[in-house]
Amino acid sequence: MSIFIKLSWYFKQEWRIYAIGVLGLVLTAIFGIFPPWIIGHLVDLIRDEKLTADYLFLLLGGLVAVAIIQYIARYMWRNAIWGEAAKLESLLRHRIFWHYMQMDTAFFQRYRTGDLMAHATNDLSAIQRVAGGGILQFADSLITGGTTLIAMMLVVDWRLTLIAILPLPLLAVMARTLGNKMHIAFKKSQAAFSRLNNKAQESISGVKVIKSFGQEAADIQDFNQQIDDTITINQHVNKLDALFDPITTMIMAISYVVTIIYGGHLVNTSVITLGALVSFVSYLSMLVWPMFALGMLFNTLERGNASYDRIEAIMAEKSSIIEPEDAVNKTPVGNVDYQVASFTFPGATAPALTNINFNIAAGKTLGLVGSVGSGKSTIIRLLLREFDNYQGAITFNTLDICQYQLDAYMPAIGYVPQETYLFSDTVRENIRFARPNATQAEVEEAAYKSDLAEQVDNMPEGYDTPVGEEGISLSGGQRQRLAIARALLIDPELLILDDALSAVDAETETAILQTLRQERQNKTTIIASHRLSSVMDADEILVMQDGQIIERGTHDSLISQNGWYAKTFALQALAVEGEV
Ligand SMILES: Nc1ncnc2c1ncn2[C@@H]1O[C@H](COP(=O)(O)OP(=O)(O)OP(=O)(O)O)[C@@H](O)[C@H]1O
Structure with missing residues (x-):
């Protein structure tokens, strides 16, 4: 969470727009509760044969109204939060580039060009993700997750809620661990790809030298080796990626099974209505993303924090070419x-x-x-x-x-x-x-x-x-x-x-x-x-x-x-x- 504190200067500066974003999220979450409730209510009315045409139109009208409000609220938060994240990235990019331009020759001898470029691209993207995805994950897990849970307990049944959500924290754990592994694997894949690119560029630029020394076969072998390495690394990424969906489905399946068994019992004993159970299943599926968000939040913050520290270290570097305060603003002529x-x-x-x-x-x-x-x-x-x-x-x-x-x-x-x-x-x-x-x-x-x-x-x-x-x-x-x-x-x-x-x-x-x-x-x-x-x-x-x-x-x-x-x-x- 310390990265939120480190970026607090920006959040303070832009609090109005972030407030609009969070308001949009709150509205999206609150109005998100209505559709499952309306559908559950409809089920009960149909089962009890009490549904009139007028009432049906009223409920359908309600659904449409909720959809329009959610559309506006989503537009609000997306515009505000993603917009602010892009603005922060551009601000930091401007600062770091300006800093590079002010630095002396010794600085450029100390740091490799590739590293300086990585700071200005990857590190800034990681910080940008904190101000965009990070804020969203944080607010989403709290606001959407919290609102949905409250709705489940109040609208349906608190005991069913507690039992059904028991397996869900596993989603957060999976998002964190698998997400972390994915990130490491993905970084390796990017590094392998950039090695491959460098190799291709070097071989093409140096083709005359390679040919004149008769080193084509060795160079091709070297290139093939790099291709094999890149493919092996990418296959690992794909394997990890392929695990996400099946694990999510399995965890959700456990939750659904528990819900159907215990919820069915509550319906049979008339503690809750059938419609309430239908609403509950919808609410349950709405908890998947907040759980993911919670797991991903830690990764986003950790990476953002490390990147912020690296950028700070670069920005703290001082040029040894110092202009005195009373430096003369005159272009010299003469001896x-x-x-x-x-x-x-x-x-x-x-x-x-x-x-x-x-x-x-x-x-x-x-x-x-x-x-x-x-x-x-x-x-x-x-x-x-x-x-x-x-x-x-x-x-x-x-x-x-x-x-x-x-x-x-x-x-x-x-x-x-x-x-x-x-x-x-x-x-x-x-x-x-x-x-x-x-x-x-x-x-x-x-x-x-x-x-x-x-x-x-x-x-x-x-x-x-x-x-x-x-x-x-x-x-x-x-x-x-x-x-x-x-x-x-x-x-x-x-x-x-x-x-x-x-x-x-x-x-x-x-x-x-x-x-x-x-x-x-x-x-x-x-x-x-x-x-x-x-x-x-x-x-x-x-x-x-x-x-x-x-x-x-x-x-x-x-x-x-x-x-x-x-x-x-x-x-x-x-x-x-x-x-x-
Ligand atoms: N950044 C550096 N750090 C340490 N030593 C350096 C650095 N740059 C140059 N030198 C050394 O300083 C010495 C003088 O180099 P310089 O480039 O001034 O020579 P030069 O007379 O211009 O040579 P040339 O005719 O090849 O251009 C060389 O021994 C070189 O290795």
């Missing part, structure tokens, strides 16, 4: 001054960056080069406010970047990663993702500057061509150009290209960089790349190794230092010549 003595990833033992100091004046370009894993992206990630736990300070326009409001700070940056994410939408919407109100002319200009325009013109529907999961596949180079167009459209103060041109050929890269230089004369750019030709024209180039700067300077000065940069440049130049 970037980066003075980081040391930065260690959360959970790591050794620092990923040590003594990284540089200053980029507004309008200048910084190049970041170095071998794989040397720390180039990490330098950028601190600028993107993914982590704040470094020693030192990064200022943008003389103000520490942690002092800006995130919503004001982030629009200053256009970030283009190596692997860009395309949404399942048109080329146009993907380009104007960060500025949804950009005009077609602006979109086309951005595409032109990133050397994508010609390619889009050749696509089947031009800018209306769908891309992403549900659209056509773009090549690696096209994706990268689209990502650059996306960043250019917001004309950011600081453009960061993190190995963002690795999939385009050197000639196209040079053309794109040339356009960027012309277009962004007063704006700052950081280019991280493995291809040294990308950073040749930068105002300063940092050569990274093991999280430290090992060489720095302009292209010419680095060549004359004859270190890593000069040697790598020579090797890459040779490779290009080789290609020619």
Whole structure:
């Protein structure tokens, strides 16, 4: 029951609508007593040959009136209770999604995507069931069950009632135990189905790799094994499901037998009339659902409670990226001054960056080069406010970047990663993702500057061509150009290209960089790349190794230092010549 207390904030907030729902339930239950009574009364009148046509019409009219009232009352409670449950689910879903969006990178490293999705779907459904089915089961077992029992005792006979309902608690016990087993089995079945789906998706996505390594037979065998497992688990679910009806029928049969034997005796001894016995049998069948509801209620509440606790735990997680109360609501422009003595990833033992100091004046370009894993992206990630736990300070326009409001700070940056994410939408919407109100002319200009325009013109529907999961596949180079167009459209103060041109050929890269230089004369750019030709024209180039700067300077000065940069440049130049 503690989940009702945990959700009391919502019930209090929505008490009016819940009150309408409960009123609807009470009316349904009270008016539900009349039809069996009317039918029993009819039986007695027929047996005693006292039924007149007028009275018959009156009783039938009564039945119709009761049916109409019940129809309205049912509509009332269904609308109110199911509506409120859906509203709660939507409210919580909105909150949890908002929370996810506020969380830092470390949070997404701690939790697996699948788990976060499960919280936002399964757990919320379980809570929704408390506010809908749970309330209904609770009210139904109390109100419908209670009203029917009272009617049985008052209208018919209290002794018959007590004897006939003796087996009924078994229904509640069955609903609880079997329901619990069903839930566990069903969860296993869902998990098996999702494993099967994952396997199918992985095999289809990785089909080229599977074939190229000749692993088709092993993969098919693995897939078949998963199908067999899924079927075995589903068969178990079906077996449990198949038990529900026969057990219910058996328990009810015992009740009916008791009713007929003892009720028959009461009729014979004229304690009750035959009509009263007929009414009683109807009332008895009306108790089946409240008994089920009672048994199911415990399961609904238990699951809802566990889900609520899991959601609470997620919602209690705090982002380590904290905005100070007096954070500045101004988008930065100007110099970037980066003075980081040391930065260690959360959970790591050794620092990923040590003594990284540089200053980029507004309008200048910084190049970041170095071998794989040397720390180039990490330098950028601190600028993107993914982590704040470094020693030192990064200022943008003389103000520490942690002092800006995130919503004001982030629009200053256009970030283009190596692997860009395309949404399942048109080329146009993907380009104007960060500025949804950009005009077609602006979109086309951005595409032109990133050397994508010609390619889009050749696509089947031009800018209306769908891309992403549900659209056509773009090549690696096209994706990268689209990502650059996306960043250019917001004309950011600081453009960061993190190995963002690795999939385009050197000639196209040079053309794109040339356009960027012309277009962004007063704006700052950081280019991280493995291809040294990308950073040749930068105002300063940092050569990274093991999280430290090992060489720095302009292209010419680095060549004359004859270190890593000069040697790598020579090797890459040779490779290009080789290609020619
Ligand atoms: N989340 C993380 N937790 C712990 N260590 C990490 C994390 N992300 C990156 N690292 C480590 O930090 C180091 C620097 O990685 P980084 O991605 O900055 O290198 P890089 O120079 O950009 O490499 P590449 O050229 O391959 O992109 C690597 O040793 C990497 O394994």
